[in-house]
Structure formats: C-alpha cells, structure tokens
Amino acid sequence: MKAIVLAGGSGTRLWPLSRKDYPKQFLKLNGDKSLLRQTVDRLLHFLEPQDILILTCEDYKFHVKAHLNDISGYQLLCEPLARNTGPAIAYGFKYALEHWGISPDEPVLICPSDHLIEPKNVFAQTVEKATKVAQDGFLVTFGITPTRPETGYGYIKQGKVLEESPVFSAYEVARFTEKPDLNTAKKYLEEGGYYWNAGIFLFTPEVFSKELASCAPDIFALYEQDFSSLTANFADMPDISIDYALMEKSSRVAVVPLSLYWNDIGSWDALFDVLNKDSSGNAKTGRVITIDTENSMILGQKRLIATIGLEDHLVVETPDAILIVKKGEAQKVSNLVKQLKSEGYPEALEHVTTYRPWGSYTVLEEGPRYKIKRIVVNPGERLSLQMHYHRSEHWVVVRGTARVQIDDEEYFLHENESVFVPKSTKHRLENPGKIPLEIIEVQNGEYLGEDDIVRFDDVYGRSPNQ
Incomplete structure (x- = not known):
C-alpha cells in the first residue's frame, strides 16, 4: 500500500490564524506538532516513509520539508498549479505509476493533511482491512460514524452490504448528500446508515483509471498522457473536486465506516470542541483574563485579552488582526475573508x-x-x-x-x-x-x-x- 497526502490547500475558514501564505495544515492547534506532521505520523503507524507521497504546491514545499525535517525517504511532489482535488489526485497517481513504480493493483490511500484522527491503531487496522475492498474493484471512501446532527459535513448513505462484522464493515454507497439543514441531519441520525464524508479514499490505479475514463473523460484525456506532458498541460485540467468528478458519478463506490474520533478542524467551532477547557467551559491560550465569561474560546498571541460577561463567543488574536465571532457563526469566516480580499486588505492573505x-x-x-x-x-x-x-x-x-x-x-x-x-x-x-x-x-x-x-x-x- 502507498499513501498520497494532499497538502496544497489554502483554506480560509481559520482566518486570521490560517492564511494563504501559511494554511491550516502547518498550524499547531492541539499540541507541539502541526496537523501535517500528525497526519504523517499516523501513516507511519502502518507505512514506511518511502511509501508516502506529499502532494503540495511550490509555495509550500519548504514548509513541508521544515515540518518533516527529521523524516527521510518520503516523496515530495508539487502540483504545477491549483486545480482542486480531482486533478490533484490524478496528478499524484500518474507520478506514482511512472516514478514510484507502483503496480496497477496496489491500493493507494488518499488523505487530507489537516484532520485530527484518533486512535491511530484503529485507523490503521480499518485502512488495512479496506485494501481487499479496493482490490475487489471498488473506489473506497471512508465515512465517520456521526455523533450529532452536524450541518457542516456532507453525508454518505450506505447501501448493499459487502462485508459486515463487529470489527469491520463495508457497503456499497447508495448516495452522497450535500450538507443538510438541521432537521434533515437529525433525521439522518435517527434513521442510521448515514456517515459523515471524511474525504479519505482508497483505490488502485487500475480502478481509478477505469472509473475516471467513464465518469470524468475531460480529466482522463489528460491523465492518459505521460507525466511530463500532463505537467505541461495541467492548466487545462478542470477545477473540480474528486467527489464531483468521480465519487458521486461512479457505480463502483464503497463506504467503510470509521468508528473513531475525527475532526476536520473546518471552523473555529470545530477547534473549540477539541481544546481543553476550564471550569467555566472556556478554552484559553496566551495572556487572557476572564470575568463572568462562559463557554467561549479566547486565543491570544501578543496582547493581553480581557473579557467580561462574554458567553458563547470565539475570540482569536494575531499580531495584525482580531476576530470576534459568535459560536455557531464561524462558517461565515470564509465570507469575511472574501470581503477582505475584495476591499484590498493584505491581512486577508498575508501574515506579519x-x-x-x-x-x-x-x-x-x-x-x-x-x-x-x-x-x-x-x-x-x-x-x-x-x-x-x-x-x-x-x-x-x-x-x-x-x-x-x-x-x-x-x-x-x-x-x-x-x-x-x-x-x-x-x-x-x-x-x-x-x-x-x-x-x-x-x-x-x-x-x-x-x-x-x-x-x-x-x-x-x-x-x-x-
């Protein structure tokens, strides 16, 4: 088995801490290791460094090297330009076939670089068991067993049973659904058989190529070229996610449930959930003084932050920006960043x-x-x-x-x-x-x-x- 780690994203949902020039995968949010480093450490639980390919962009390659400076043997590949996860994964597979020397039937795990997953051994055991499903001709996606009616994630509905036991299960995918409203999410939770879409995949080059030709011919036409030609013509790739390009169109998709702790840290609300809290339910870092403040997150870096009478709020301070947002509204941070960009604020993209x-x-x-x-x-x-x-x-x-x-x-x-x-x-x-x-x-x-x-x-x- 091999693994491709997607580390080229430049998300804006954790602004002002995460910005285009230093995105989320390089942040140390829950300890002294970045999310990228935690991802690689998790893979090293069942793979050797030479089995791991880090796929990033030219702007981030030195960040990757810095965060993995004591690990040798891994592969590092830079995309020619950003074209979303569909073309990125195709680019990684073409590199793996031509330069990595993998066989057409060797399973390849594709995973984001900015998620929290615990425990490592459960993840490793589930992935290893899922290799048989991938080698049986399926595009495997991993679903997270939901713990609450979450409206911020896409859902996967399980279909026909492929394998079912107390330790491992796999199902054909009945359908993918977009992020639901709260009532629909509650209904999914009550019905059962629905999973959060974790954006983690496992498939062989042979199955990937076959399904790409059927479901995404525009990507496949470029994917058929050799690696050098694909690199030269990468700008012609469509800007599309692997979900829209392939997973939601293919009839050969299986879902394997992951029964463990998972968090994509996709918003400040999500980060608040994983941080340690005091007796008043507050998560605090830096020089913070609170009076009559409850269930809030106050993250400071440079300034003294003092709050009085605050409840259910998120406060994030960096040397050049302060974000104050009510809990439950953090998904709108992306809209804020778009406004900052349109109005020419350099803080939208750059750190001090x-x-x-x-x-x-x-x-x-x-x-x-x-x-x-x-x-x-x-x-x-x-x-x-x-x-x-x-x-x-x-x-x-x-x-x-x-x-x-x-x-x-x-x-x-x-x-x-x-x-x-x-x-x-x-x-x-x-x-x-x-x-x-x-x-x-x-x-x-x-x-x-x-x-x-x-x-x-x-x-x-x-x-x-x-």
Missing part, C-alpha cells in the same frame, strides 16, 4: 510573519521609507547571496552567531553586534551555529517591497528575482 526555507521574518513596524523586521535563521541555514537596488539594511544580532558576507568581505557577528549593508551591494546572512540566529533588520530606502531583490546564488534553487 513570513516563512522561508531558511527560517522566517516578522514585520515589527513600517512607515514611509523604513521597515523593521525580526529575522530568524535556523541552524545551518543561509539566505541567498543577493542585492537590493532601493534599500540599505542595518543588522543587529539579538541571539546567536551570524556569518555575514558583504561584497568580498566576511564577518562574524555575535549578540549586540551590528553591520551596515549599503544599497546595490551583494550580501548574504548565514547561521553557522547550533541555535536559531535572531537579528533585527532596519531597512531604509525609497522602495521597500519584497520584490526588490536580485539573487546571485541560492542553495534552495529559487529564481534570481523570486
């Missing part, structure tokens, strides 16, 4: 902290002709050899040791030491030490955009003006 393959930088302050950043360079990493036409830079080391190149001169800087980088001068910053290097950078100039950069040498393979 930007992650790079070498570390990160955070904008602390900016104004006309100046910008102040905190730059963190990870041990052993270095920035590109670069130049700026419109700005000079002044670096002050706060923590760690820096190796600095300015033109042909090289310096070592330690805490509380500084160096000036003039305009139009080649320079490079490197961390030769064992701890993160932290510096404060003060930029001055007539133009301070991130695109004022010319790269001469880059160990990460970025383009000269990327």
Whole structure:
C-alpha cells in the first residue's frame, strides 16, 4: 500500500490564524506538532516513509520539508498549479505509476493533511482491512460514524452490504448528500446508515483509471498522457473536486465506516470542541483574563485579552488582526475573508510573519521609507547571496552567531553586534551555529517591497528575482 497526502490547500475558514501564505495544515492547534506532521505520523503507524507521497504546491514545499525535517525517504511532489482535488489526485497517481513504480493493483490511500484522527491503531487496522475492498474493484471512501446532527459535513448513505462484522464493515454507497439543514441531519441520525464524508479514499490505479475514463473523460484525456506532458498541460485540467468528478458519478463506490474520533478542524467551532477547557467551559491560550465569561474560546498571541460577561463567543488574536465571532457563526469566516480580499486588505492573505526555507521574518513596524523586521535563521541555514537596488539594511544580532558576507568581505557577528549593508551591494546572512540566529533588520530606502531583490546564488534553487 502507498499513501498520497494532499497538502496544497489554502483554506480560509481559520482566518486570521490560517492564511494563504501559511494554511491550516502547518498550524499547531492541539499540541507541539502541526496537523501535517500528525497526519504523517499516523501513516507511519502502518507505512514506511518511502511509501508516502506529499502532494503540495511550490509555495509550500519548504514548509513541508521544515515540518518533516527529521523524516527521510518520503516523496515530495508539487502540483504545477491549483486545480482542486480531482486533478490533484490524478496528478499524484500518474507520478506514482511512472516514478514510484507502483503496480496497477496496489491500493493507494488518499488523505487530507489537516484532520485530527484518533486512535491511530484503529485507523490503521480499518485502512488495512479496506485494501481487499479496493482490490475487489471498488473506489473506497471512508465515512465517520456521526455523533450529532452536524450541518457542516456532507453525508454518505450506505447501501448493499459487502462485508459486515463487529470489527469491520463495508457497503456499497447508495448516495452522497450535500450538507443538510438541521432537521434533515437529525433525521439522518435517527434513521442510521448515514456517515459523515471524511474525504479519505482508497483505490488502485487500475480502478481509478477505469472509473475516471467513464465518469470524468475531460480529466482522463489528460491523465492518459505521460507525466511530463500532463505537467505541461495541467492548466487545462478542470477545477473540480474528486467527489464531483468521480465519487458521486461512479457505480463502483464503497463506504467503510470509521468508528473513531475525527475532526476536520473546518471552523473555529470545530477547534473549540477539541481544546481543553476550564471550569467555566472556556478554552484559553496566551495572556487572557476572564470575568463572568462562559463557554467561549479566547486565543491570544501578543496582547493581553480581557473579557467580561462574554458567553458563547470565539475570540482569536494575531499580531495584525482580531476576530470576534459568535459560536455557531464561524462558517461565515470564509465570507469575511472574501470581503477582505475584495476591499484590498493584505491581512486577508498575508501574515506579519513570513516563512522561508531558511527560517522566517516578522514585520515589527513600517512607515514611509523604513521597515523593521525580526529575522530568524535556523541552524545551518543561509539566505541567498543577493542585492537590493532601493534599500540599505542595518543588522543587529539579538541571539546567536551570524556569518555575514558583504561584497568580498566576511564577518562574524555575535549578540549586540551590528553591520551596515549599503544599497546595490551583494550580501548574504548565514547561521553557522547550533541555535536559531535572531537579528533585527532596519531597512531604509525609497522602495521597500519584497520584490526588490536580485539573487546571485541560492542553495534552495529559487529564481534570481523570486
């Protein structure tokens, strides 16, 4: 068995914590590991690293590497551009056939990178048992046994029994249904035989190809090409999910129930459900003081947050934005982000902290002709050899040791030491030490955009003006 992890999504439902430049799969929401890392750890319960393919986009590949930096052997593939889960999965399968060398009848598990699933052993055992169903010619989808009348998920109705026992069951799918209203969801729960659609799939390349040809000929026409041609023509792929393209059209779909804890963290309401709470039912992180506040979530980062008389609310603070939403209304955050985008707010897409393959930088302050950043360079990493036409830079080391190149001169800087980088001068910053290097950078100039950069040498393979 192999696994393809879909890690290219840029959802907006957890704004302002999740944004396009650092989406949900990289967030650490319930501990010290990101959702992506938890997904891979779950797969390593029954697979080897070389059996796992991470499918992401070019913008996120260094994030993936950073979160999996102590795991070696996994495959990493970047989509040419975003075209939803239908084309993404087809792209992953074509790569698996040509470059991974899998056989046409080897089951492949497709799973999102941003879900919580516990316990791992139950997930592993159910997936392994489901391989026989996939090899019998079915497109297997996994359904979550519902625990409440949820209106935020799609549902799967079970049909004819394929296998049924106390430890494992599989059914033909009678139908998929869209997110229901509350009364319909209650009816589904009372009737039984309905499952939440988890977006986790298992099928062989042979069955996938056959059903793709029948149900999604526009995708199949491109999928039939070799991998190189598919990559070149990927822009011609339709923007469509695997559910609409294939699963809801095929007559060879089976559902395997997963009886375990599952949460797609698809909204702030969903995250509130998994966080630890105090005696008043509040989930709190950061510097938070509450008086007469109940059943609320207050997540702080930088500021002191004080609440009085708050009930059933969600408060999320980041350095550049604060979200306050009533519980039950968090699904509307996506609409809020669309409005922010349409009105030109940069906070809709960008964090004040930007992650790079070498570390990160955070904008602390900016104004006309100046910008102040905190730059963190990870041990052993270095920035590109670069130049700026419109700005000079002044670096002050706060923590760690820096190796600095300015033109042909090289310096070592330690805490509380500084160096000036003039305009139009080649320079490079490197961390030769064992701890993160932290510096404060003060930029001055007539133009301070991130695109004022010319790269001469880059160990990460970025383009000269990327």
